[in-house]
Amino acid sequence: MNFTYAQPRTLAELLAQKDAQTHLLAGGTDLLVDTRSGKKSVARVLDIKAIPELRGIRAVKGGLQIGACETFTHLLRSPHLQKYPALRECASVMGCHEIRNRATLGGNICNASPGSESSVVLSVHEAQINIASRRGTRRVAYDDFTTGVNRTCLEPDEVVVSIFIPSAPRALGIYRRITRTAGMDLACWNGAALVFSPNTPAKREIRFAFGTVMSTTYRPRAIEAQLSRRPLTPADMDAAYEAICAEIQPRASSLRASPDEKRRAIRNFLNELLALLTPAPTRRQPTA
Ligand SMILES: Cc1cc2nc3c(=O)[nH]c(=O)nc-3n(C[C@H](O)[C@H](O)[C@H](O)COP(=O)(O)OP(=O)(O)OC[C@H]3O[C@@H](n4cnc5c(N)ncnc54)[C@H](O)[C@@H]3O)c2cc1C
Known part of the structure:
Protein backbone atom coordinates (compact mmCIF):
# COMPACT_ATOMS: atom_id res chain seq x y z
CA MET A 1 0.00 0.00 0.00
CA ASN A 2 1.59 3.27 -1.11
CA PHE A 3 -0.11 6.51 -0.17
CA THR A 4 0.77 9.92 1.17
CA TYR A 5 -0.28 10.61 4.74
CA ALA A 6 -1.09 13.84 6.59
CA GLN A 7 -2.61 14.56 9.97
CA PRO A 8 -4.52 17.85 10.06
CA ARG A 9 -4.87 19.30 13.57
CA THR A 10 -8.06 21.32 13.14
CA LEU A 11 -11.31 21.04 11.23
CA ALA A 12 -10.35 24.11 9.16
CA GLU A 13 -7.07 22.42 8.14
CA LEU A 14 -8.94 19.25 7.24
CA LEU A 15 -11.55 21.05 5.13
CA ALA A 16 -8.83 23.00 3.31
CA GLN A 17 -7.25 19.69 2.18
CA LYS A 18 -10.33 17.50 1.57
CA ASP A 19 -11.05 16.74 -2.08
CA ALA A 20 -12.11 13.82 -4.29
CA GLN A 21 -8.58 12.31 -4.28
CA THR A 22 -8.38 12.22 -0.49
CA HIS A 23 -9.51 9.43 1.80
CA LEU A 24 -10.20 10.07 5.48
CA LEU A 25 -8.68 7.68 8.02
CA ALA A 26 -10.56 7.44 11.31
CA GLY A 27 -10.12 4.04 13.00
CA GLY A 28 -9.06 2.46 9.70
CA THR A 29 -10.95 -0.79 10.39
CA ASP A 30 -12.76 -0.52 7.05
CA LEU A 31 -10.42 1.71 5.07
CA LEU A 32 -7.22 -0.25 5.67
CA VAL A 33 -8.94 -3.63 5.18
CA ASP A 34 -10.45 -2.42 1.88
CA THR A 35 -7.12 -0.93 0.76
CA ARG A 36 -5.17 -4.10 1.54
CA SER A 37 -7.72 -6.27 -0.26
CA GLY A 38 -7.63 -4.01 -3.34
CA LYS A 39 -11.31 -3.06 -3.01
CA LYS A 40 -10.23 0.58 -2.62
CA SER A 41 -7.35 2.35 -4.28
CA VAL A 42 -6.01 5.06 -2.01
CA ALA A 43 -3.47 7.71 -3.06
CA ARG A 44 -3.73 10.28 -0.28
CA VAL A 45 -4.87 9.79 3.31
CA LEU A 46 -5.85 12.39 5.89
CA ASP A 47 -5.78 11.01 9.42
CA ILE A 48 -8.64 12.73 11.27
CA LYS A 49 -8.24 11.24 14.74
CA ALA A 50 -6.42 14.22 16.27
CA ILE A 51 -9.03 16.84 15.35
CA PRO A 52 -10.74 18.14 18.50
CA GLU A 53 -13.88 19.29 16.64
CA LEU A 54 -14.55 15.64 15.70
CA ARG A 55 -14.43 14.44 19.33
CA GLY A 56 -16.70 14.60 22.35
CA ILE A 57 -19.89 12.97 23.58
CA ARG A 58 -22.07 15.75 24.97
CA ALA A 59 -25.62 16.15 26.19
CA VAL A 60 -26.98 19.10 24.23
CA LYS A 61 -30.42 20.66 23.96
CA GLY A 62 -32.85 17.93 22.87
CA GLY A 63 -30.37 15.07 22.70
CA LEU A 64 -26.83 13.79 22.46
CA GLN A 65 -24.05 15.05 20.18
CA ILE A 66 -21.38 12.50 19.32
CA GLY A 67 -18.17 13.55 17.55
CA ALA A 68 -17.58 11.53 14.37
CA CYS A 69 -14.25 10.22 15.69
CA GLU A 70 -15.58 8.83 18.95
CA THR A 71 -14.94 5.10 19.15
CA PHE A 72 -17.45 2.46 20.17
CA THR A 73 -15.42 1.93 23.37
CA HIS A 74 -15.81 5.62 24.20
CA LEU A 75 -19.54 5.34 23.57
CA LEU A 76 -19.77 2.39 25.94
CA ARG A 77 -17.88 4.28 28.64
CA SER A 78 -20.03 7.38 28.39
CA PRO A 79 -22.57 7.81 31.20
CA HIS A 80 -24.87 9.56 28.69
CA LEU A 81 -25.49 6.23 26.97
CA GLN A 82 -27.58 5.06 29.95
CA LYS A 83 -30.41 7.08 28.43
CA TYR A 84 -29.93 5.50 24.99
CA PRO A 85 -30.24 1.75 25.68
CA ALA A 86 -30.47 0.63 22.03
CA LEU A 87 -27.30 2.58 21.16
CA ARG A 88 -25.56 1.19 24.22
CA GLU A 89 -26.54 -2.36 23.29
CA CYS A 90 -25.32 -1.95 19.70
CA ALA A 91 -22.01 -0.47 20.90
CA SER A 92 -21.52 -3.38 23.32
CA VAL A 93 -21.90 -6.12 20.66
CA MET A 94 -20.15 -4.32 17.78
CA GLY A 95 -17.11 -6.26 16.50
CA CYS A 96 -14.81 -7.32 19.32
CA HIS A 97 -12.85 -5.50 22.02
CA GLU A 98 -9.98 -4.55 19.69
CA ILE A 99 -12.31 -3.32 16.93
CA ARG A 100 -14.42 -1.28 19.35
CA ASN A 101 -11.22 0.41 20.58
CA ARG A 102 -10.48 1.72 17.07
CA ALA A 103 -13.74 1.83 15.11
CA THR A 104 -15.56 5.16 15.16
CA LEU A 105 -19.23 5.99 14.84
CA GLY A 106 -18.43 8.35 11.95
CA GLY A 107 -16.54 5.60 10.10
CA ASN A 108 -19.42 3.19 10.71
CA ILE A 109 -21.99 5.44 9.03
CA CYS A 110 -19.66 6.61 6.24
CA SER A 116 -23.67 -1.71 10.00
CA GLU A 117 -24.17 -1.82 13.72
CA SER A 118 -25.33 1.73 14.27
CA SER A 119 -27.60 2.07 11.22
CA VAL A 120 -30.88 0.75 12.63
CA VAL A 121 -30.42 2.56 15.96
CA LEU A 122 -29.71 5.91 14.28
CA SER A 123 -32.72 5.37 12.04
CA VAL A 124 -35.24 4.77 14.86
CA HIS A 125 -33.82 7.68 16.85
CA GLU A 126 -34.14 9.85 13.72
CA ALA A 127 -30.54 10.97 14.13
CA GLN A 128 -29.18 13.96 12.23
CA ILE A 129 -25.74 13.97 10.63
CA ASN A 130 -23.74 17.22 10.87
CA ILE A 131 -21.63 17.70 7.75
CA ALA A 132 -19.02 20.37 6.94
CA SER A 133 -17.04 21.49 3.92
CA ARG A 134 -15.26 24.68 2.80
CA ARG A 135 -18.66 25.74 1.44
CA GLY A 136 -20.34 25.66 4.86
CA THR A 137 -22.30 23.19 7.01
CA ARG A 138 -25.47 21.20 6.60
CA ARG A 139 -27.52 18.73 8.60
CA VAL A 140 -29.01 15.59 7.02
CA ALA A 141 -31.45 13.05 8.47
CA TYR A 142 -29.72 9.69 8.90
CA ASP A 143 -32.25 7.95 6.64
CA ASP A 144 -31.24 10.33 3.79
CA PHE A 145 -27.52 10.09 4.54
CA THR A 146 -27.05 6.52 3.31
CA THR A 147 -27.97 6.20 -0.35
CA GLY A 148 -26.91 2.62 -1.17
CA VAL A 149 -24.43 -0.13 -0.35
CA ASN A 150 -21.24 1.71 0.71
CA ARG A 151 -22.73 4.96 -0.63
CA THR A 152 -23.66 8.15 1.18
CA CYS A 153 -24.87 11.62 0.23
CA LEU A 154 -21.44 13.11 1.07
CA GLU A 155 -19.87 15.30 -1.64
CA PRO A 156 -16.12 14.76 -2.23
CA ASP A 157 -15.20 17.87 -0.20
CA GLU A 158 -17.47 17.02 2.76
CA VAL A 159 -16.76 15.38 6.11
CA VAL A 160 -19.01 14.19 8.91
CA VAL A 161 -18.35 16.28 12.01
CA SER A 162 -20.84 14.82 14.48
CA ILE A 163 -24.01 12.84 14.91
CA PHE A 164 -26.96 14.31 16.81
CA ILE A 165 -29.29 11.78 18.45
CA PRO A 166 -32.59 13.20 19.71
CA SER A 167 -33.38 12.07 23.24
CA ALA A 168 -36.28 9.71 23.81
CA PRO A 169 -37.24 10.09 27.46
CA ARG A 170 -38.86 7.02 29.02
CA ALA A 171 -38.97 5.29 25.62
CA LEU A 172 -38.29 1.57 25.34
CA GLY A 173 -35.20 1.02 23.19
CA ILE A 174 -34.01 -2.37 21.99
CA TYR A 175 -31.30 -3.58 19.62
CA ARG A 176 -30.95 -7.16 18.35
CA ARG A 177 -28.58 -8.83 15.88
CA ILE A 178 -27.78 -12.28 14.61
CA THR A 179 -24.24 -13.14 13.66
CA ARG A 180 -22.26 -16.17 12.53
CA THR A 181 -19.29 -15.70 14.83
CA ALA A 182 -19.71 -13.92 18.15
CA GLY A 183 -17.34 -11.00 18.45
CA MET A 184 -15.61 -10.96 15.07
CA ASP A 185 -18.21 -10.62 12.36
CA LEU A 186 -20.65 -8.09 10.98
CA ALA A 187 -24.29 -8.70 11.80
CA CYS A 188 -26.06 -11.16 9.47
CA TRP A 189 -29.20 -9.23 10.36
CA ASN A 190 -29.97 -6.49 12.86
CA GLY A 191 -33.00 -4.65 14.15
CA ALA A 192 -33.84 -1.85 16.54
CA ALA A 193 -37.04 -0.51 18.05
CA LEU A 194 -37.87 2.66 19.89
CA VAL A 195 -41.25 2.85 21.56
CA PHE A 196 -42.52 6.06 23.13
CA SER A 197 -45.12 5.72 25.94
CA PRO A 198 -44.73 1.91 25.84
CA ASN A 199 -47.25 1.32 28.65
CA THR A 200 -50.02 3.58 27.31
CA PRO A 201 -51.43 2.05 24.12
CA ALA A 202 -53.45 5.14 23.16
CA LYS A 203 -50.33 7.32 23.19
CA ARG A 204 -47.80 4.72 22.12
CA GLU A 205 -45.55 5.51 19.13
CA ILE A 206 -43.69 2.54 17.69
CA ARG A 207 -40.64 2.85 15.47
CA PHE A 208 -38.54 -0.03 14.17
CA ALA A 209 -35.85 -0.57 11.56
CA PHE A 210 -34.05 -3.58 10.10
CA GLY A 211 -30.61 -3.97 8.51
CA THR A 212 -29.41 -6.27 5.68
CA VAL A 213 -32.87 -6.69 4.14
CA MET A 214 -32.50 -3.81 1.65
CA SER A 215 -29.49 -1.89 0.31
CA THR A 216 -30.08 0.79 2.98
CA THR A 217 -31.73 0.63 6.39
CA TYR A 218 -35.37 -0.45 6.13
CA ARG A 219 -37.76 1.68 8.19
CA PRO A 220 -41.44 0.85 7.46
CA ARG A 221 -43.10 4.08 8.60
CA ALA A 222 -46.59 3.21 7.31
CA ILE A 223 -46.54 -0.11 9.17
CA GLU A 224 -45.25 1.63 12.32
CA ALA A 225 -48.21 4.01 12.14
CA GLN A 226 -50.66 1.12 11.88
CA LEU A 227 -49.24 -0.44 15.07
CA SER A 228 -49.09 2.83 17.03
CA ARG A 229 -51.69 4.44 19.35
CA ARG A 230 -53.72 1.27 19.97
CA PRO A 231 -53.61 -2.00 21.89
CA LEU A 232 -51.70 -4.72 20.01
CA THR A 233 -52.72 -8.31 19.27
CA PRO A 234 -50.82 -11.24 17.72
CA ALA A 235 -52.95 -10.73 14.59
CA ASP A 236 -51.62 -7.16 14.29
CA MET A 237 -48.05 -8.48 14.36
CA ASP A 238 -48.91 -11.18 11.80
CA ALA A 239 -50.27 -8.50 9.48
CA ALA A 240 -47.20 -6.31 10.08
CA TYR A 241 -44.92 -9.27 9.33
CA GLU A 242 -46.73 -10.05 6.06
CA ALA A 243 -46.59 -6.39 5.01
CA ILE A 244 -42.86 -6.20 5.80
CA CYS A 245 -42.13 -9.42 3.88
CA ALA A 246 -43.95 -7.97 0.86
CA GLU A 247 -41.62 -4.93 0.89
CA ILE A 248 -38.16 -6.21 1.80
CA GLN A 249 -35.69 -7.64 -0.72
CA PRO A 250 -33.04 -9.62 1.18
CA ARG A 251 -30.24 -10.72 -1.16
CA ALA A 252 -30.28 -14.46 -1.95
CA SER A 253 -26.52 -14.24 -2.63
CA SER A 254 -25.67 -12.98 0.88
CA LEU A 255 -22.85 -15.02 2.41
CA ARG A 256 -24.01 -14.34 5.96
CA ALA A 257 -27.70 -15.31 6.10
CA SER A 258 -30.41 -16.55 3.75
CA PRO A 259 -33.58 -14.50 3.08
CA ASP A 260 -35.52 -17.08 5.16
CA GLU A 261 -33.22 -16.59 8.15
CA LYS A 262 -33.68 -12.82 7.91
CA ARG A 263 -37.46 -13.15 7.68
CA ARG A 264 -37.40 -15.47 10.72
CA ALA A 265 -35.32 -12.90 12.62
CA ILE A 266 -37.93 -10.24 11.82
CA ARG A 267 -40.74 -12.55 12.95
CA ASN A 268 -38.96 -13.19 16.27
CA PHE A 269 -38.24 -9.48 16.69
CA LEU A 270 -41.93 -8.60 16.23
CA ASN A 271 -42.96 -11.36 18.65
CA GLU A 272 -40.52 -10.02 21.22
CA LEU A 273 -41.86 -6.51 20.74
CA LEU A 274 -45.41 -7.81 21.20
CA ALA A 275 -44.36 -9.60 24.40
CA LEU A 276 -42.75 -6.45 25.76
CA LEU A 277 -45.77 -4.28 24.96
CA THR A 278 -48.69 -6.49 25.92
CA PRO A 279 -49.89 -8.30 29.05
CA ALA A 280 -48.84 -11.97 29.40
CA PRO A 281 -51.90 -13.75 27.83
CA THR A 282 -51.28 -12.23 24.37
CA ARG A 283 -47.62 -13.24 24.30
CA ARG A 284 -46.25 -15.78 21.84
CA GLN A 285 -43.08 -17.90 21.94
CA PRO A 286 -40.27 -17.23 19.41
CA THR A 287 -40.09 -19.59 16.43
CA ALA A 288 -37.01 -21.83 16.35
C1 LIG B 1 -12.61 -7.79 12.38
C2 LIG B 1 -13.66 -6.74 12.06
C3 LIG B 1 -14.91 -6.84 12.69
C4 LIG B 1 -15.90 -5.89 12.41
N1 LIG B 1 -17.10 -6.01 13.03
C5 LIG B 1 -18.07 -5.11 12.78
C6 LIG B 1 -19.34 -5.21 13.42
O1 LIG B 1 -19.60 -6.11 14.22
N2 LIG B 1 -20.28 -4.26 13.13
C7 LIG B 1 -20.03 -3.24 12.25
O2 LIG B 1 -20.91 -2.41 12.03
N3 LIG B 1 -18.83 -3.12 11.63
C8 LIG B 1 -17.85 -4.02 11.87
N4 LIG B 1 -16.65 -3.91 11.24
C9 LIG B 1 -16.43 -2.81 10.27
C10 LIG B 1 -15.82 -1.54 10.88
O3 LIG B 1 -15.11 -1.83 12.05
C11 LIG B 1 -16.87 -0.46 11.19
O4 LIG B 1 -17.60 -0.11 10.04
C12 LIG B 1 -16.24 0.79 11.81
O5 LIG B 1 -17.20 1.52 12.53
C13 LIG B 1 -15.56 1.72 10.81
O6 LIG B 1 -15.05 2.83 11.53
P1 LIG B 1 -13.54 3.33 11.34
O7 LIG B 1 -13.36 4.47 12.26
O8 LIG B 1 -12.58 2.21 11.48
O9 LIG B 1 -13.63 3.82 9.83
P2 LIG B 1 -12.47 3.96 8.73
O10 LIG B 1 -12.06 2.61 8.24
O11 LIG B 1 -11.40 4.87 9.21
O12 LIG B 1 -13.33 4.72 7.61
C14 LIG B 1 -14.39 4.07 6.93
C15 LIG B 1 -14.84 4.95 5.75
O13 LIG B 1 -15.47 6.14 6.24
C16 LIG B 1 -14.76 7.30 5.82
N5 LIG B 1 -14.81 8.21 6.96
C17 LIG B 1 -14.44 7.94 8.22
N6 LIG B 1 -14.72 8.99 9.02
C18 LIG B 1 -15.28 9.94 8.25
C19 LIG B 1 -15.81 11.25 8.49
N7 LIG B 1 -15.80 11.80 9.71
N8 LIG B 1 -16.33 11.96 7.45
C20 LIG B 1 -16.35 11.42 6.20
N9 LIG B 1 -15.87 10.18 5.90
C21 LIG B 1 -15.34 9.45 6.92
C22 LIG B 1 -13.38 6.81 5.45
O14 LIG B 1 -12.74 7.65 4.51
C23 LIG B 1 -13.69 5.44 4.90
O15 LIG B 1 -14.14 5.53 3.57
C24 LIG B 1 -15.63 -4.83 11.50
C25 LIG B 1 -14.37 -4.72 10.89
C26 LIG B 1 -13.38 -5.66 11.17
C27 LIG B 1 -12.04 -5.53 10.51
Missing part, protein backbone atom coordinates in the same frame (compact mmCIF):
# COMPACT_ATOMS: atom_id res chain seq x y z
CA ASN A 111 -18.76 3.04 5.29
CA ALA A 112 -22.52 2.50 4.88
CA SER A 113 -22.67 -1.26 5.08
CA PRO A 114 -26.34 -2.44 4.96
CA GLY A 115 -25.86 -4.27 8.28
